[in-house]
Amino acid sequence: MSKIKKAIIPAAGLGTRFLPATKTVPKEMLTIVDAPIILYVVEEAVQAGIEDIVLIAGRGKHAIEDFFDTSYELEDKLAKDGKEKLLERVTKIREKANIISIRQKQAMGLGHAVLCGLPIIGKEPFAVLLGDEITMGFHGEPNVTSQLVSSFEETGTSTISVMKVSEKDVSKYGIAEVEENPKGFFKVTSLIEKPKPTETKSRWALPGRYAFDNSIMDILHSAKPTLNGEIQLTDSMKVLCQSKGLNAMTFTAKRYDAGDKIGYLQANIELALQNPELGADLKNYILHLAQNLK
Numbered sequence: 001m002s003k004i005k006k007a008i009i010p011a012a013g014l015g016t017r018f019l020p021a022t023k024t025v026p027k028e029m030l031t032i033v034d035a036p037i038i039l040y041v042v043e044e045a046v047q048a049g050i051e052d053i054v055l056i057a058g059r060g061k062h063a064i065e066d067f068f069d070t071s072y073e074l075e076d077k078l079a080k081d082g083k084e085k086l087l088e089r090v091t092k093i094r095e096k097a098n099i100i101s102i103r104q105k106q107a108m109g110l111g112h113a114v115l116c117g118l119p120i121i122g123k124e125p126f127a128v129l130l131g132d133e134i135t136m137g138f139h140g141e142p143n144v145t146s147q148l149v150s151s152f153e154e155t156g157t158s159t160i161s162v163m164k165v166s167e168k169d170v171s172k173y174g175i176a177e178v179e180e181n182p183k184g185f186f187k188v189t190s191l192i193e194k195p196k197p198t199e200t201k202s203r204w205a206l207p208g209r210y211a212f213d214n215s216i217m218d219i220l221h222s223a224k225p226t227l228n229g230e231i232q233l234t235d236s237m238k239v240l241c242q243s244k245g246l247n248a249m250t251f252t253a254k255r256y257d258a259g260d261k262i263g264y265l266q267a268n269i270e271l272a273l274q275n276p277e278l279g280a281d282l283k284n285y286i287l288h289l290a291q292n293l294k
Contacts, residue, residue, distance in 0.1 A: 004125050004149045004211055007050040009041055010113035011131035012058030012104040017259065026061045027259060028131045033272050035089060037258045038064055040134045043089070046097050048145035050127060054117040055101045068099040109230025115220040123214050125152060128233075130208030132259030134267055135251070138274065144251045148211035151185060151249055158216065158240060159185065159247040161209040163255065170197045173205035174234040176248050188246040193227050193234040204248065206234070207255050216240055 015027030022030075028038040038055075045053055057064055068090065075091075078084050084091075093099070104116050114128055127145055135144040142150070144161050151159040162176050174193050177200060178186035192200055210233075219236040226232050240246050254270070257263030269286075272278045 002125050002213075003049070003153055004127055005050060006052040006054065006121055006124055007045045007048075007127040007129060007145070008054045008056060008114055008117040008121065009038070009045070009129050009131045010056045010104075010110055011038060011061060011064060012056050012107065012113055013132070013259070014058070014107070015259070017261065018264075024060075026057075026063055028061075029063050029067065030258070030264065032134065032258065032264075032267050033275060033278070036067065037134065038067070038131055039089065039093070040136070041129050041131055042068075042093055042097070042099070044135060044143050044145050045127065045129055046093060047143055048127065048149050050097060050145070050149075052098045052100060052120060054120045055099065055131075056104050056113045056116050057101050058104050058107065065101045068094065070094070107230075108225065109228070109232055111220050111223055111231035111233040111236055114233055115217065115231070118217055118221075121214070121217065125211070125213045128208075128210040128212065132257070133208035134256045134258050135207075135209065135253045136256075136271070137253040139252075141252050144209045144253050144255075145211075147249060147251060148209055151247060152211040152213070155247065156213070157245050157247050158210070158212045158237075159249055160188070160211070160237070161207055161251055162186070162204040162248040163207050163250065164203050165205040167197045167203065169205070170195060170200070170203065173207075174232075175200050175202050176204045176206060177202045178204055178248050181247075186248040188237075188241040188248050190241065191234040191238045193232045207257075209251075210237075212240075213244065215244055219243075 011028045015022030018027050029036045102116050104113050137143050148159050171194050176188050177190040178188050181187050219239045223231045223236050256267035258267050272282050
């Protein structure tokens with residue numbers, strides 16, 4: 001069975017929910033505690049055994065490419081001062097993975113963004129991680145991408161992550177309609193992009209982690225724009241589940257929608273609480289603050 005060693009991270013969105021901050025700064029470069037969102041996503045891919053990571057960037061996203069590039073003057077200065085550990089997280093990524101950037105020349109949707117990675121993906125299976133979604137395992141469990149990669153390598157079937165959402169949140173996500181499977185995962189029967197709650201009984205949402213066999217690329221190549229005039233990844237996944245099959249897995253890791261203001265703030269607070277240098281002081285501050293909240 002082919003192993004997944006490549007991943008696509010779409011990071012071409014305009015970040016309109018964070019304006020004016022994202023007028024000149026890509027939303028993927030907004031910081032969670034002391035690292036940009038995109039670094040957490042890339043680290044997840046590397047921890048899952050991914051070796052080639054394809055960033056699908058849009059115009060004005062040069063900061064993402066520069067972040068993963070060598071910064072000679074800064075790194076030389078830190079080395080001379082004995083402070084190499086300040087950039088250790090980034091240098092480790094460079095040692096373990098190839099970071100490749102491809103420009104999405106037109107904003108034509110997530111499906112189109114994934115298709116832009118074809119020159120690097122070729123005929124191989126691959127993972128997709130959305131660039132503004134962070135998943136973290138705090139209790140030693142494998143990360144979401146690792147689980148998906150393992151499922152794919154065991155079954156040979158494309159596998160996506162799903163999570164339960166409330167009725168009021170259904171229209172924010174792609175929704176998977178599923179049949180339960182005794183082997184511990186679901187069989188996907190259909191998918192709908194951002195439906196009204198009345199349009200589906202399912203409450204299984206797609207939080208932005210996928211492992212695909214290469215046939216999805218052929219489907220995307222023939223796909224036509226639908227919702228919002230964009231090529232939707234969910235439309236092609238629907239074709240995939242009806243042809244070769246598609247599995248869905250739940251996960252226990254903590255997930256943050258860092259592309260949403262509340263999710264972004266939650267990620268900063270909760271990850272800072274896990275930080276050995278900040279956690280205790282922040283916890284005391286929150287407890288003191290809570291006493292004065294009405």
